[in-house]
Amino acid sequence: MFHWLEKHPFLFSVGVFVTIAFAGLVEIVPNFAQASRPVIGTKPVTLLEQAGRDVYIKNSCNSCHSQLIRPFKAETDRYGHYSLSGEYAYDRPFLWGSERTGPDLHRVGNYRTTEWHENHMMNPAKIVPGSIMPAYPWLFTNKVDIDTAYATQLTNAEFFGVPYNKPVPTKDGKTVVIKMAKSVAGAHAMALAEAKKVAAKMKNQDVKDAVARGEVPEIVALIAYLNCLK
Numbered sequence: 001m002f003h004w005l006e007k008h009p010f011l012f013s014v015g016v017f018v019t020i021a022f023a024g025l026v027e028i029v030p031n032f033a034q035a036s037r038p039v040i041g042t043k044p045v046t047l048l049e050q051a052g053r054d055v056y057i058k059n060s061c062n063s064c065h066s067q068l069i070r071p072f073k074a075e076t077d078r079y080g081h082y083s084l085s086g087e088y089a090y091d092r093p094f095l096w097g098s099e100r101t102g103p104d105l106h107r108v109g110n111y112r113t114t115e116w117h118e119n120h121m122m123n124p125a126k127i128v129p130g131s132i133m134p135a136y137p138w139l140f141t142n143k144v145d146i147d148t149a150y151a152t153q154l155t156n157a158e159f160f161g162v163p164y165n166k167p168v169p170t171k172d173g174k175t176v177v178i179k180m181a182k183s184v185a186g187a188h189a190m191a192l193a194e195a196k197k198v199a200a201k202m203k204n205q206d207v208k209d210a211v212a213r214g215e216v217p218e219i220v221a222l223i224a225y226l227n228c229l230k
Helices: 002-006 009-035 047-058 073-079 114-122 146-159 184-199 205-212 218-227
Strands: 167-169 175-177
Touching: 047 146, 047 184, 047 218, 114 218, 146 184, 184 205, 184 218, 205 218
Parallel strands: none
Antiparallel strands: 167 175
């Protein structure tokens, strides 16, 4: 058999290629499948966080900020633990970004506060001297699109299996359930309840008054989203 293969170098090469390819698949594919599973502690975004994620995308924040920390000391020292693929299991779409004009935001919730984001979005250069980031004052007056955020939740749950209303394991060995509203009216009530908790930590009185009236400014949703990035 081996003598015959030695006399047919082309078939011998094909046989070697097939053997190595098969062995590679057996070794690599299971690792990819394991790495793509949700990391313990990863949970779906809440309704208000989803609305904030939509605001983040609408204002092209991902054009200047990545959400992907590479396993280099220079990055982990600055931004925290490097990103794991399973942490993106519920993201639709991914917001890895291809440009890093500003800092990476994948773990910004670990070291920035609601008040910091509030002041920074209104006047970035005042908070970070030399910053080239523009101000976003319209976020304090524009109202968030809860209907679209709710539709996204429904789509993610139905077509992508994102586990809303189901127990999700946490890092401390317990479980948490991220609830999804049963109706559009319920979604608005749920978003407002979340918004009140965020607005309570803000200083802008116009924002507080808007939430008290039952409105949700985009800045509140965006901050909720940034706070969940950990």
